[in-house]
Each structure stands twice: as C-alpha cells, then as structure tokens.
Amino acid sequence: MQIIVNGTAHEVDVEDDMPLLWVLRDELGITGVKYGCGIAQCGACTVHLDGQAVRSCQVDISDVGNQEVTTIEGLGTPEALHAVQAAWIKHQVAQCGYCQSGQIMQAASMLDLNPEPTDEEIDVIMSGNLCRCGTYPRIREAIRSAAATLREA
Amino acid sequence: MFRLKTVVLCAALALAAPIALAADKVVIAPPAPGSVSREQGLDAWGRIFEVTSHPRCSNCHVGERNRPMWSGPSYGKTQVHGMNIIAGESRIGAEFLPCATCHAASETGNDVDHAAPQVDDDWRLAPVEAQWFGKSSVEICNQLRDPARNGERSFMDLARHLDHDVILHWAWKPGGSRQPAPYSLQEHVNDILTWGVAGQPCTND
Secondary structure (H helix, E strand, O other): OEEEEOOEEEEOOOOOOOEHHHHHHHHOOOOOOOOOOOOOOOOOOEEEEOOEEEEHHHOEHHHOOOOEEEOHHHHOOOOOOOHHHHHHHHOOOOOOOOOHHHHHHHHHHHHHHOOOOOHHHHHHHHHHOOOOOOOHHHHHHHHHHHHHHHHHO | OOOHHHHHHHHHHHHOOOOOOOOOOOOOOOOOOOOOOHHHHHHHHHHHHHHHOOHHHHOOOOOOOOOOEEOOOOOOOOEEOOOOOOOOOOOOOOOOOOHHHOOOOOOOOOOOOOOOOOOOOOOOOOOHHHOOOOOOHHHHHHHHOOOOOOOOOOHHHHHHHHHHOHHHHHHHOOOOOOOOOOOOHHHHHHHHHHHHHOOOOOOOO
C-alpha cells in the first residue's frame, strides 16, 4: 500500500493492522517519532494526519488512506524551522529530549487550531504528552513564545 | 481562545459519515400495541437502567463539566479520564484535545486492554442533556421519554438509534478485558420496545 509521509509517497508491504508508528520507524526509517508506551498514554509518538495531531501507535496503517502524514522531520527544515521548533531551541526546553518530537507536534497542531491559547488551555491540551524530566514550565514558555511568533508572521 | 477553525474541525468531525462495516444487525420488532402491561414495562425499564447506569455507557454520558469518567471494574476506583481530558462543549474535544487524537476511527477496533478504545466512528461524549453518570433510575427514565432531552426521539427512534450507531454497539463488545454492558444489544433493544409499548412508564408516575 502507499503512504504519503512529509510530502513523499512510499510503497510499503505490511500487515493492514500494523500501527503507523511501526511503519514510520521500522519500515521507512523515520525515527524522529518515538515509541513510548504503545497505548496512547504518553504522546511520544504524536504525528500529524492532514494537520491533526494523532498518536501514531493507535492508528492502523490501513486507516491512514490518502491522509498526509507529517512527522517532526517534515514540520520545518533546518533552514526554516517551524516556530515551535525555533521556540524549543530558544527556551532550551529539552532535557533528555525523548518526548520532544511528540510535544512539538502536539504544540504545533494546537497553535494551528488555537493561535492564542491561555495558560490553562496549554496545560489541558499538553497534558496528554508526558515529560519524565519535568520540563513542563519550559514547554509552556516555548509555546507562548511560538504563539507570539506565529501571530506576528 | 476558541475560534472559527476549531468550529470547522468540530463540524467536520460531526458530519463525517461513519462506515458501519462492523455494525451488528439488530431486529426491531415491537410487541403488539396494548400487549404489554405497565408492570412488564417497568420490569423492562429495570433492565434498561442496568445498561444506562453501567460504567461502559455512563462513563461517556457525563454532565456539563465535559469530563469523561474512568469507572468500573477495570479501573478500581472512580476517577475522571486521565491525561486531564476535557471534551468541551463540542463534546469531541475540539476546544482542547480532540478525542480522535487517541481514539482513532478504525474498522478493526482495538482489543488492547489499556489502549484507547476505537470504533469505526468519531469518539465523543453523549450530549449534556443525556447525562446518565450519577443519575437515578427515575431521573434517567424521565429523561429518556422526554423529547426535549432525548433528541426528539420516540421509543421506536431510540431503538433505531441503537441499531445504527456503532459507538453504542461497542458497549457490548468493548474488547480486551473490559466488562461489556449487561445483556446483549438485541435484548436491550427488545427492552426499549417493550417499555415503549407499555407507554414508557417510570416508577414516579
């Protein structure tokens, strides 16, 4: 079957019920997306399907269809980072960094839907993305910063 | 701040046509008019209440706090849904984290115990006016026969609603070690029809 990831079409020969996460990492070698829990409780595997954040460990490859998959590798480029990626660097959010691709993908989707989130909305929406290092205050600061950048763009 | 784009997402999700490939077939065959006594109707209601008050159903029939619940044998103690989930007035999470972020629409479902349950439809809460969680038998009985609170449905419409809505079918086939709703989908539909032909009696009548 065919899958479109970061604007590129790929042909994969896998079982219909293989999770999208496995296809990305093991079949296509796209490893920015992380395996955390496998049961939608940590958010480390968050990618976008047609711009909407989803937990890729929960999406069967057969249910992806023609939807475009975007991973952290396709969110921005080294030359033109997405505002959330730039804010992550500016605020030095990452500690161990394992959760950050999922955090960034969730935050980017949130700001696409809601460009001016309150602190409460940031906390509620990002609650599904766990950070074992406890970098939550920096995550919130970076999201505030990215939101301001996107509003000025 | 909630804005137009979120509303569009909400509308798109709400209008998305579910593909009920895995839906169970239900026979809607009401008893003959006048053939069911009030007592038989109340007996049927008692079984209906066992279903509506079961955690498999009531966890998503919650009130205006818009917070789905985690309660029942699988959870040990009653608590709000983990991950600080608030489904919002949209009841699909459009204002915060859409339910579909984790509860992917899937034809095959999800049998993994602690993963997000899936059906071939958009995961969502029932409307606020259909709150069952924490409500008594009398309260839910009166709610289900009140067109203003049951979606303008007759008892036949309620039966048909149970026939075509696959998220309701999931309650009897929740997968993994999740406890299903009592009785069977067909028995529940039969009880709705029996209660309806009896005149939808409630114990406070």
